[in-house]
Amino acid sequence: MSLNSFKRALWLYLINTGSCNGCDIEIVAALTPRYDVERFGIVLVGSPRHADVLLVTGPVSQQMAPRLKRVYEQIPDPKVVLQVGSCGMEGGVFYESYNLVGPVDQIIPVDVYVPGCPPRPEAVIEGVVKAWVKLEKAAEQRIT
Amino acid sequence: MAASKGIERYTIPVGPIHPALKEPIRLDLGVDGEEIVDVDVIVGQVHRGIEWLGMNRNNAIQNIYIAERVCGICNISHPFAYIMAVEQAAGITPPERAEYIRVIVAEMERIHSHLLWAGIAAHEIGFDTVFYLVWRIREEIMDLMEYVTGNRVTKAMFQIGGVRRDITEEQFPRIRKSLEYYKSIFNQLKTTFLEDRTIKMRTRNVGILKTEDALKFLAVGPTGRASGVPKDVRQDQAYSAYADLDIKAITPDVLTGTVVGDVYDRIIVRLLEVKQSVEIIEKCLSEMPPGDILTEPKIAKLLNALKKAEGEGVGRHEAPRGECIHYVRLEPGRETLATWKIRAPIYTNLLPIPTFLKGGRIADVPLAFPSFDPCIS
Amino acid sequence: MEILSPEKIVDSFKSALGDDFIDSKIYQKEMAVKKNIFTSIWIHVKREAFRKAVEHICELQKYPHLAIISSSDRGNDVELIYHFTIYYGQHLAELSLGLRIDVPKNDLKIPTITNIIPGALFTERETQEMMGVEVVDIPDNRRLFLPDDFPEGVYPWRKDETGPEDMLKVLPGRQQKWQQVKE
Numbered sequence: 001m002s003l004n005s006f007k008r009a010l011w012l013y014l015i016n017t018g019s020c021n022g023c024d025i026e027i028v029a030a031l032t033p034r035y036d037v038e039r040f041g042i043v044l045v046g047s048p049r050h051a052d053v054l055l056v057t058g059p060v061s062q063q064m065a066p067r068l069k070r071v072y073e074q075i076p077d078p079k080v081v082l083q084v085g086s087c088g089m090e091g092g093v094f095y096e097s098y099n100l101v102g103p104v105d106q107i108i109p110v111d112v113y114v115p116g117c118p119p120r121p122e123a124v125i126e127g128v129v130k131a132w133v134k135l136e137k138a139a140e141q142r143i144t
Numbered sequence: 145m146a147a148s149k150g151i152e153r154y155t156i157p158v159g160p161i162h163p164a165l166k167e168p169i170r171l172d173l174g175v176d177g178e179e180i181v182d183v184d185v186i187v188g189q190v191h192r193g194i195e196w197l198g199m200n201r202n203n204a205i206q207n208i209y210i211a212e213r214v215c216g217i218c219n220i221s222h223p224f225a226y227i228m229a230v231e232q233a234a235g236i237t238p239p240e241r242a243e244y245i246r247v248i249v250a251e252m253e254r255i256h257s258h259l260l261w262a263g264i265a266a267h268e269i270g271f272d273t274v275f276y277l278v279w280r281i282r283e284e285i286m287d288l289m290e291y292v293t294g295n296r297v298t299k300a301m302f303q304i305g306g307v308r309r310d311i312t313e314e315q316f317p318r319i320r321k322s323l324e325y326y327k328s329i330f331n332q333l334k335t336t337f338l339e340d341r342t343i344k345m346r347t348r349n350v351g352i353l354k355t356e357d358a359l360k361f362l363a364v365g366p367t368g369r370a371s372g373v374p375k376d377v378r379q380d381q382a383y384s385a386y387a388d389l390d391i392k393a394i395t396p397d398v399l400t401g402t403v404v405g406d407v408y409d410r411i412i413v414r415l416l417e418v419k420q421s422v423e424i425i426e427k428c429l430s431e432m433p434p435g436d437i438l439t440e441p442k443i444a445k446l447l448n449a450l451k452k453a454e455g456e457g458v459g460r461h462e463a464p465r466g467e468c469i470h471y472v473r474l475e476p477g478r479e480t481l482a483t484w485k486i487r488a489p490i491y492t493n494l495l496p497i498p499t500f501l502k503g504g505r506i507a508d509v510p511l512a513f514p515s516f517d518p519c520i521s
Numbered sequence: 522m523e524i525l526s527p528e529k530i531v532d533s534f535k536s537a538l539g540d541d542f543i544d545s546k547i548y549q550k551e552m553a554v555k556k557n558i559f560t561s562i563w564i565h566v567k568r569e570a571f572r573k574a575v576e577h578i579c580e581l582q583k584y585p586h587l588a589i590i591s592s593s594d595r596g597n598d599v600e601l602i603y604h605f606t607i608y609y610g611q612h613l614a615e616l617s618l619g620l621r622i623d624v625p626k627n628d629l630k631i632p633t634i635t636n637i638i639p640g641a642l643f644t645e646r647e648t649q650e651m652m653g654v655e656v657v658d659i660p661d662n663r664r665l666f667l668p669d670d671f672p673e674g675v676y677p678w679r680k681d682e683t684g685p686e687d688m689l690k691v692l693p694g695r696q697q698k699w700q701q702v703k704e
Contacts, residue, residue, distance in 0.1 A: 016166055018190045022216025022297045024166045025260065029286075032279035046163030062668045063189045064168060067161060093210050096201075097193035098677065098685040099668070118216065118297050188666040196677050196685065232550075243553050359584040362640030373610070375586070380608075380615035382557040387613070433554060458561065458604060458617060460588070469604065471591040485591035487644075492588075495640055 006052065006139070009041040010132060013051035013075070017068055017104075019058025022118040023085040027055060030121040037125060048074045053131055056104050059087040059094050065101045072108045078138040080131040082112045084124060092117060153181065156506070160189050164268065164510045171497075171513070178505045183498040187491075195484050203479040204230060204450045205304060205443065211470075212298050215488060217260065220253045221463030222470070222486070223302045228383065229472040230304055232457030234450055241435040242306035243385040244428050249293065249301055250461070251421040251428075255326070256285045257464035258414045261514075262337065265411070268511050269346050274336060281329060288322045291315070304446060306438035316429055326422050333418075337411055338399075347407040351512030353500040354405055361496040365466025365489055366413045367516040369395050371405035377462040389427060394420065407515040452476055456483075465489040524608055527562055527616065530581065534564055537577045541570030561617035568622055568631065575603075575634050578618065582607040585618075590644045592652045594680045598625045599654060629654045651678045 016024055031038055045051055048071050060068060072081070086092045088104040104110055111134055114127040154175050160168035168189040174182030194214060198207045211222040224246060231238065238246075259282040266274035286296045292311060293299040301307055311319075337343060353363065358371040368375050376393035378386040394416045396402075396409040403409065440446045456473040466489030473483040493516050501512060525533070531545045544565040552559050566574050578585050588604040603620040624631060633656050634641050645656045646665040653676040664671070677685045 014166065015161055016168055018168065018192065020213045020216040020219075021167060022213070022219065025217060026297065028166070029279065029283075032283070033276055034280060034283045058190075059192060061189060061191060063191075064160065071161065093213055094192045094194070094197065096689050097197060098689055099191050099193050100690065102690060117213070120296070188664070188668065191666040193677065193685075199678075232548075240554055360639050362586060362638070375609050377615075379612055380610065381606075381617070382552045382559045382613050385553045387552040387557040387559075388555045390612070392612075393610070431554075458619070460606075460617070467588065469588045471589070471602070471604065473593060483591065483593040485589060487589040491643055492640065495643060 006132065006135060009043070010053060010128070010135075011043055011045045011051050012053045012055055012128075013045055013048050013071075014055045014057070015068065015071055017056060017058040017064040017088070018061035019085065019087055023057040023087075026118045026121050027057070027084065027124055030124050035121045035125065037128070042128065049076065051075055052079060052135065053128070054079060054081045056081065056083050056088060056108075056110075057085050059091055059097075059100045060102065060104055060107060062099050062101050065107060068104075068107055078135060078142060080111045080135045080138075081108060082114065082127055082131050083110045084114045084119060084127070086115050086117050089113060089115065158509070165514060171509075173501075173506065173509070175506060178507075180501055180504055180506065180509070183501050185494050185497055187494065195486060198484045199481050201480070203447060204474075204481060205447060207481065207484070208302065208304070209300065211486070212300065214486065216297055217257055218253065218463045218465060218468070218489075219298050220250050220301070221461050221468045222488075224250060224384075225459040225461040225468045225470040226472070226486075227302050227304055228459030228461070229457040229470045230450070230459075230474070232459065233455040233472050233474045234304075234453035234457075235455065236305050236439060236449075238306045238439060239435045239437060240385075240433045241310075242437045244432045245307045245311055245437065246302065247385040247389075248311065248425050248428050249289075249299070249307075251424050252285060252289055252292075254421045254464045255418050256282060256289070258418050259285070261414060261464075262333075262411070264514060265511070266343075268514055269343060271342065277336070278333070281333070284322055284325055288319065291318060303438060304450070305440050306436075308438075310437050311432075319425070319429065323422050323426060326418070330419055330422075334415060337415060343411075344408065346511060347411065347515075349404070350407050350508050351500045351504065351515055352404060352406045353496055355403070357496055357499045358405070361499065362492050363496050364492050365463070365516075366410055366417070367466070367493050367496070369393055370403075370409040370413045372397075372403040375467075377460050377467050381460065383460065385428065388431070389424060391420070391424070407512060410515050447479070450474065451479055463489050466493060524611075524614055525581070527560055530562060530616070530618075531564070533581070534566075534574070534577060538566060538570050538574060541567040541573075543567060557613055561619065563619045563621060565621040568624060571620075571622055572632055572634065572637075574620060575637055578605055578607065578620075579637060585638070587638055587641055587644070590641075590648050592648055592654065592678065594652070594678065598623050599629065599652060600624075601631065601648070601654070624654060630657055631655075632657050633659045635660060650676075652676055653679065 083104050090103055112127050112131045114123055116123055156173045159170040170186040172184040173180050208223050211226045212219045214222045259278055263275045263278040290296050293301045353371045355372040358368050358373050374393040374395055378391045379393045394413055396412045399412050453474050454476045459470045461468050468489050469487050471485040475482040527547045535542050546563040548561045550559050586606045591602050593600045601622045605618040606615055608614045608616055645659055648654055649656050650664045650667055675685050
């Protein structure tokens with residue numbers, strides 16, 4: 001599969017909706033010199049307006065649910081949502097707590113799921129590669 | 145305090161989603177020009193109801209795995225304190241070899257957490273080269289943790305009454321090789337952080353917390369020690385194998401001779417603690433007593449013993465960020481706990497924030513705020 | 522400031538509080554290979570003498586360390602334990618002191634100690650919202666961890682009818698709501 005639109009750069013934005021930070025440190029560890037995805041142009045940015053991919057970690061707590069929706073709407077099209085960790089899928093170990101508002105895909109549409117508690121950096125990289133392929137297909141369809 | 149004529153006071157909300165930190169917390173800064181006048185801290189975005197889950201849905205052994213996920217960076221500290229509280233309440237004594245293994249794993253976690261913080265602090269200054277250098281050095285300890293316990297994060301090494309895996313004699317040479325690597329690289333870390341002109345300029349006299357305020361507002365951990373308060377649970381109270389080792393709380397006058405209480409002092413304390421942890425692991429390896437590692441290997445019997453037990457217990461442990469305390473009460477006839485109270489070390493350190501951010505500038509907030517190492521959970 | 526032995530500390534409380542002192546317990550245990558001793562003291566006082574007891578602790582140590590306030594629901598009353606530690610900073614000399622107070626459920630009030638120990642603000646706010654105990658004269662009355670639109674009168678740590686069981690959300694894919702673990 002040849003990359004045309006996103007050949008040299010894919011920018012990620014990370015949002016933490018109440019997680020224990022385990023998944024976040026494995027995502028940041030994927031950028032460091034051991035796994036080194038920065039050589040492909042993958043960078044963490046500080047604003048949702050610059051991003052192509054949204055990474056969501058954590059079970060969605062009640063205070064963070066409206067903010068998650070607002071950030072999703074601010075990311076320009078075409079975009080892909082990656083959900084990392086088993087907390088956002090069905091609650092992980094925290095299922096049926098009184099402060100959680102359901103899995104992430106009840107609030108925003110999700111494209112790729114990366115299960116694990118926390119997933120290893122290799123699993124996160126594979127998820128990002130799958131998201132990249134999906135994004136290319138979405139970009140092609142818009143151009144043609 | 146009245147604002148000067150013609151200039152209004154603004155409130156700048158920072159967070160809960162902001163590029164400085166990966167955790168959600170909200171700070172409302174009241175500013176007058178560039179100077180910070182008032183700070184309000186709003187937390188609670190990460191509240192998952194863990195204590196309710198522990199008291200009503202899980203039995204006492206399943207709570208170990210929930211306690212692990214309170215914080216992913218200090219994920220050995222919470223099970224350690226919880227298990228000490230349960231053992232005190234139920235009257236179980238773990239064997240001595242298990243105590244030494246617990247201390248070795250806890251010190252490995254301290255090295256990884258302090259190096260993680262050092263990288264993030266360099267990133268906040270804008271010094272990305274050091275960020276990547278330090279996280280590459282950190283990978284060595286993550287490999288070692290995987291070799292000993294089986295996983296990089298959330299290791300699940302502890303059990304009520306001992307530990308689940310043994311550190312055998314064949315594993316010692318591999319552990320010693322990693323410790324030699326850290327001893328050889330420590331001087332490079334020290335030169336990079338403590339003698340660099342950029343870092344000194346950005347961190348000296350920024351975010352000062354005076355000794356009086358640190359005592360009044362109950363600051364714990366490296367934040368308190370950098371302000372001159374020698375509080376360290378490993379030195380003060382006899383628990384687990386720390387009672388055998390002579391540990392001294394590190395304050396910045398060991399290196400520089402004076403205590404200022406700013407961000408530079410906190411860097412000194414954390415770097416010296418990495419060296420201290422390497423020495424503690426070496427000492428434990430050479431003094432490890434023989435014996436078995438679990439008082440009760442069968443889980444059904446352990447659950448039965450906990451169901452009949454009655455009592456209360458307090459477990460305190462020195463996590464990389466400060467003092468972590470768990471309180472447990474057991475009642476006979478109940479599989480779940482009667483009471484469970486957790487206090488992560490960060491919540492005591494949130495109260496001194498207004499004191500050390502006031503009077504500073506807005507541009508210093510991204511450095512002063514992570515300098516006490518928030519791990520909001 | 523001299524370091525007293527646990528028995529002398531208990532005696533000093535008895536003489537300072539008189540009738541309001543109910544009970545005490547000293548727990549000691551030997552640790553690890555060298556058999557150093559871990560000590561903790563539990564003291565039970567009446568609610569009226571609570572502030573006097575805290576001031577007495579401040580006399581034993583200039584800035585005592587308050588770790589946390591824990592609360593248990595015991596049916597008719599709520600038991601609060603204030604976990605202090607004194608004599609920190611010296612090698613193997615620290616003692617844990619637990620101050621126990623019973624508050625009846627028809628009169629859930631306790632005075633604040635933020636004018637003696639300013640660092641107690643967050644933990645008092647947490648007790649107020651999670652257990653429903655009203656802290657009299659607290660300087661900041663807002664909620665700490667729970668969201669602002671959490672219903673009034675629902676207290677997560679209680680075991681009676683004001684618990685949050687109605688607020689549990691059943692996730693899709695699970696058939697039944699949570700059931701109490703069989704006793």
